[in-house]
Amino acid sequence: MSDDTLFAQIKDEANRPDPYPLLAALRECPVSRQEDGTYVAASHAAISSLLHDPRVSSETLPPADRPKTGNPLKDWLVKPVRDYITDTHRPFIFRDPPDHDTLRAAVMHQFTHQRVQAMRARSHQLVDEILDKLGDARAIDIVDDLAYPLPVTIICELLGVPPEDEEKFHGWATQLATALEPDNLQNDEARAENSRTFDVISEYMKGLIAQKRRDPKDDMLTGLAGEGADGAPRMGDFDLIATAILMLVAGHETTVNLITNGMLTLLRHPEELRRLREDPERAPRVVEELLRYEPPVQFRTRTALCPIPHGEVTIPEGAPVVLMLAAGNRDPDVYAEPERFDPDRTDNRHLGFGGSLHYCVGAPLARFEVEAALVALARRLRNPRLIADPPPYRPGSALRGPKHLRLAIDGIDP
Amino acid sequence: MPERNFGRSADIPLGMSDNSAPSVTGSSPAPSAAGLRVTVDLNLCQAYAQCCYAAPDHFVLKGREALHYDPAPSTGARADIERARIACPVQAIRVENTGTSRR
Amino acid sequence: MIGSEARVVVVGASLAGLRGAESLRRSGFAGPLTIVGAEPHRPYDRPPLSKAVLTGAVAPDATGLPNLVALDADWRLGAPAIGLDRTRRIVTLGGGETIAYDRLLIATGASARAWPNSAEGRLAGVHTLRGRDDAQALRRDLAAGPTQVLVIGGGFIGCEVAAACRDLGLPVTLVETGPALLASVLGAHLGAVVQTLHETRGVTIRCNAKVEALEDDGTGRVRRARLADGSAVPADLVVVALGALRNTGWLAGSGLAFDEGGLDCDAQGYVLDEDEQPDTRIAAAGDVARFPHPLYPGHRIALEHWGHAVAQGEHAGRLLAGCEPARYADVPAFWSSQGGITIKSVGLTKGADGVVIARGDPKEGRFLAVYGQAGRCIAAVSFDCARWLPAYAERIAAGAPFPPDAGGVDAGPLTVFAPGFPEPHGSRPGDAARTGKDER
Numbered sequence: 001m002s003d004d005t006l007f008a009q010i011k012d013e014a015n016r017p018d019p020y021p022l023l024a025a026l027r028e029c030p031v032s033r034q035e036d037g038t039y040v041a042a043s044h045a046a047i048s049s050l051l052h053d054p055r056v057s058s059e060t061l062p063p064a065d066r067p068k069t070g071n072p073l074k075d076w077l078v079k080p081v082r083d084y085i086t087d088t089h090r091p092f093i094f095r096d097p098p099d100h101d102t103l104r105a106a107v108m109h110q111f112t113h114q115r116v117q118a119m120r121a122r123s124h125q126l127v128d129e130i131l132d133k134l135g136d137a138r139a140i141d142i143v144d145d146l147a148y149p150l151p152v153t154i155i156c157e158l159l160g161v162p163p164e165d166e167e168k169f170h171g172w173a174t175q176l177a178t179a180l181e182p183d184n185l186q187n188d189e190a191r192a193e194n195s196r197t198f199d200v201i202s203e204y205m206k207g208l209i210a211q212k213r214r215d216p217k218d219d220m221l222t223g224l225a226g227e228g229a230d231g232a233p234r235m236g237d238f239d240l241i242a243t244a245i246l247m248l249v250a251g252h253e254t255t256v257n258l259i260t261n262g263m264l265t266l267l268r269h270p271e272e273l274r275r276l277r278e279d280p281e282r283a284p285r286v287v288e289e290l291l292r293y294e295p296p297v298q299f300r301t302r303t304a305l306c307p308i309p310h311g312e313v314t315i316p317e318g319a320p321v322v323l324m325l326a327a328g329n330r331d332p333d334v335y336a337e338p339e340r341f342d343p344d345r346t347d348n349r350h351l352g353f354g355g356s357l358h359y360c361v362g363a364p365l366a367r368f369e370v371e372a373a374l375v376a377l378a379r380r381l382r383n384p385r386l387i388a389d390p391p392p393y394r395p396g397s398a399l400r401g402p403k404h405l406r407l408a409i410d411g412i413d414p
Numbered sequence: 415m416p417e418r419n420f421g422r423s424a425d426i427p428l429g430m431s432d433n434s435a436p437s438v439t440g441s442s443p444a445p446s447a448a449g450l451r452v453t454v455d456l457n458l459c460q461a462y463a464q465c466c467y468a469a470p471d472h473f474v475l476k477g478r479e480a481l482h483y484d485p486a487p488s489t490g491a492r493a494d495i496e497r498a499r500i501a502c503p504v505q506a507i508r509v510e511n512t513g514t515s516r517r
Numbered sequence: 518m519i520g521s522e523a524r525v526v527v528v529g530a531s532l533a534g535l536r537g538a539e540s541l542r543r544s545g546f547a548g549p550l551t552i553v554g555a556e557p558h559r560p561y562d563r564p565p566l567s568k569a570v571l572t573g574a575v576a577p578d579a580t581g582l583p584n585l586v587a588l589d590a591d592w593r594l595g596a597p598a599i600g601l602d603r604t605r606r607i608v609t610l611g612g613g614e615t616i617a618y619d620r621l622l623i624a625t626g627a628s629a630r631a632w633p634n635s636a637e638g639r640l641a642g643v644h645t646l647r648g649r650d651d652a653q654a655l656r657r658d659l660a661a662g663p664t665q666v667l668v669i670g671g672g673f674i675g676c677e678v679a680a681a682c683r684d685l686g687l688p689v690t691l692v693e694t695g696p697a698l699l700a701s702v703l704g705a706h707l708g709a710v711v712q713t714l715h716e717t718r719g720v721t722i723r724c725n726a727k728v729e730a731l732e733d734d735g736t737g738r739v740r741r742a743r744l745a746d747g748s749a750v751p752a753d754l755v756v757v758a759l760g761a762l763r764n765t766g767w768l769a770g771s772g773l774a775f776d777e778g779g780l781d782c783d784a785q786g787y788v789l790d791e792d793e794q795p796d797t798r799i800a801a802a803g804d805v806a807r808f809p810h811p812l813y814p815g816h817r818i819a820l821e822h823w824g825h826a827v828a829q830g831e832h833a834g835r836l837l838a839g840c841e842p843a844r845y846a847d848v849p850a851f852w853s854s855q856g857g858i859t860i861k862s863v864g865l866t867k868g869a870d871g872v873v874i875a876r877g878d879p880k881e882g883r884f885l886a887v888y889g890q891a892g893r894c895i896a897a898v899s900f901d902c903a904r905w906l907p908a909y910a911e912r913i914a915a916g917a918p919f920p921p922d923a924g925g926v927d928a929g930p931l932t933v934f935a936p937g938f939p940e941p942h943g944s945r946p947g948d949a950a951r952t953g954k955d956e957r
Contacts, residue, residue: 052907055925097927113470364467451583457824457850478901479859486579510583
């Protein structure tokens with residue numbers, strides 16, 4: 001029988017720098033019950049199976065719960081109504097079909113390949129601007145200097161969020177992203193804080209959407225808020241706000257980790273860094289292998305709607321189901337030498353973007369952004385060295401990545 | 415979405431096809447025009463459309479799940495096609511570069 | 518592992534033959550390899566021929582299959598095999614050439630079933646669709662702008678051709694002897710959904726109707742079809758889509774067990790002789806192979822599925838290379854896209870006694886149906902709902918109980934219907950096409 005504290009250990013911040021030995025132990029049992037009643041799927045086969053299983057629901061976000069104010073009118077009328085609305089108009093990452101499909105289709109309709117290709121070109125331009133500005137610096141923090149500003153600028157431009165408003169989101173996005181951390185879901189205070197943040201960001205979005213309707217621009221938010229003249233699927237205003245917030249948060253909190261994990265991994269594998277510098281066409285392979293080797297989203301939590309037998313285990317109805325994507329990505333039944341970073345591996349069906357209905361919407365954008373960042377870093381940083389290995393990590397276990405990645409460099413090539 | 419024509423036009427010079435020469439025998443069949451050959455295992459395909467973003471000129475998703483693709487892109491599209499192949503979440507895309515590996 | 522002095526011959530230069538040859542090489546076979554093809558073309562992909570090629574989006578000669586492994590093969594293209602002598606271990610080609618083998622892979626595929634009246638079948642404007650040349654000829658006639666197209670047969674090819682005609686804006690009538698489109702594979706219950714799809718797109722559909730004769734206009738071009746009820750359908754372009762016959766005629770006198778429904782194989786994939794004894798020098802793969810499938814016991818099946826040609830071809834390559842692979846047991850799967858909808862299936866519906874809508878809703882145009890037999894799930898068919906399909910493939914492989922469990926996300930009504938297969942369903946021994954998708 002496997003150790004039923006493994007998931008707790010994985011969530012423990014002390015294990016953030018290297019959770020992979022724990023993930024390997026977890027994988028001994030494809031689906032295991034943990035001491036808190038959570039069921040964790042850790043083999044590639046079990047995760048793939050559950051990702052496609054209609055008995056598994058994504059509506060795992062607990063109901064909204066705003067803190068009481070002491071004002072009876074607010075506490076007994078306004079609060080329940082707002083909680084109800086927030087709950088029934090969750091962002092589609094926390095929705096099941098058919099609603100999920102409708103909302104996602106509306107986003108995909110706006111997420112055109114023309115827009116993505118434009119952002120691909122923009123990513124290269126932004127990365128070069130950022131590096132140019134650093135001038136003759138002898139140190140760089142990959143997180144603060146590049147990995148955070150790049151995706152944030154891209155998602156803001158794509159959505160049509162004014163750049164001067166961006167700094168407001170930094171804290172909001174970090175707060176809302178904690179909804180993916182399982183322990184925060186159980187924590188009343190954390191949930192109340194999330195509701196408060198959601199209300200603030202909702203007010204902002206409401207204003208921005210109204211502005212897009214008055215003064216339409218060529219951006220995704222305008223498209224989503226539009227009248228559907230081009231046959232675009234429509235969504236109601238509450239769903240629109242939730243969707244816009246989802247995209248903004250996702251754009252803030254995931255790609256940053258992929259870029260940072262990517263640079264960290266390349267610095268730990270100098271031969272690969274050299275090869276990328278000499279042959280930028282390797283970038284798509286490097287990015288895909290990074291998504292396997294150091295996925296920014298380590299796991300996602302779902303709920304079993306019915307009993308689900310899997311091998312010798314049956315996941316009971318109502319149980320939280322953790323899909324440990326990062327463990328499936330190093331499953332020796334699927335990958336030869338799974339612990340080795342190898343961009344040349346073939347048949348890489350990694351789970352870095354999840355799978356099935358909830359496959360990452362922003363995946364194409366993330367790939368282009370990370371490619372642009374890593375190619376430029378590989379080419380332009382002169383003799384980059386890690387100042388601390390492992391670097392300090394952000395607290396999240398589901399969204400995992402370094403807080404800072406400080407490098408010493410001998411300069412930045414033009 | 416308007417109908418997209420892929421690769422060589424269907425209605426222009428059919429006679430110039432790469433490999434419809436009459437009976438061919440021997441160790442090396444009719445030399446084929448340099449280019450790529452692409453096939454997608456549409457049993458595996460789940461319409462994630464990652465190929466459509468990677469190589470929009472060669473992969474198009476129509477409706478919810480119908481992937482249309484160019485089976486014979488030119489060699490110039492190699493980088494985009496390779497990007498599409500690598501990005502496919504179910505690894506359903508097979509590519510051959512006829513300019514090099516053919517025998 | 519067989520030695521490099523062994524000579525391996527692959528008869529059939531389409532998908533199964535190509536993947537089989539690649540699999541031999543991948544398995545380490547380094548000896549002389551000959552690939553024999555009846556057509557003059559290099560291996561090409563067939564699925565686009567009834568879809569994108571007909572609409573003009575893809576050129577007929579542009580669907581060459583990628584070659585995934587260096588084959589170092591001796592190609593004999595445009596040279597059909599006409600005889601097999603197992604005693605002397607010789608394959609005879611059309612030109613009289615003989616090729617000796619130590620191991621032989623038979624992957625000769627199938628041919629379109631011709632219009633039964635051969636004189637009528639030769640009228641200008643009458644087509645069948647199987648190969649590249651067929652598709653090229655049909656595309657040319659479609660591009661010329663016929664006044665009225667008639668499709669005979671409501672199987673997958675017939676439906677895809679009719680859909681392509683509507684994509685081109687051409688008036689098209691489809692005549693099917695059964696109660697609904699695709700009824701022999703999906704049953705009338707789901708066939709009706711397909712029918713509505715095509716009718717909505719402007720296809721005129723006549724089910725329970727039979728074309729008796731094709732009539733010409735006096736110059737040798739087809740002018741109309743005469744139906745069994747005495748009515749006439751005008752048509753200056755006719756596509757005969759009546760399924761396929763296995764290319765086994767060349768095996769006459771070989772002592773192997775075959776008919777137009779396939780070449781019999783054992784569970785491993787070796788061909789059987791007339792005494793049901795395996796010939797371990799010869800394997801078969803793809804459309805032509807009729808084999809016992811562990812999930813569908815009691816009879817042998819021949820599948821005309823693209824994925825099956827790949828998987829069984831690769832299996833046969835390993836087998837002939839001496840790798841002793843596990844028994845071939847891939848769950849059958851196919852897809853078809855028509856009229857903007859993608860239909861995908863896993864398992865085999867043959868013999869189903871019930872069908873339920875397990876996910877989604879036919880009214881919404883996206884759903885997944887599960888077929889059951891004697892309380893077990895045996896097949897699932899999705900309409901624009903492919904991401905649930907892997908979950909049901911697992912259930913089918915495991916023989917999970919039917920009807921499948923209720924509840925969960927996107928749940929359908931789970932009311933069990935009779936599938937409505939036309940009688941008799943797949944009862945003709947030679948009619949293996951009914952066990953799967955026609956003409957793939």
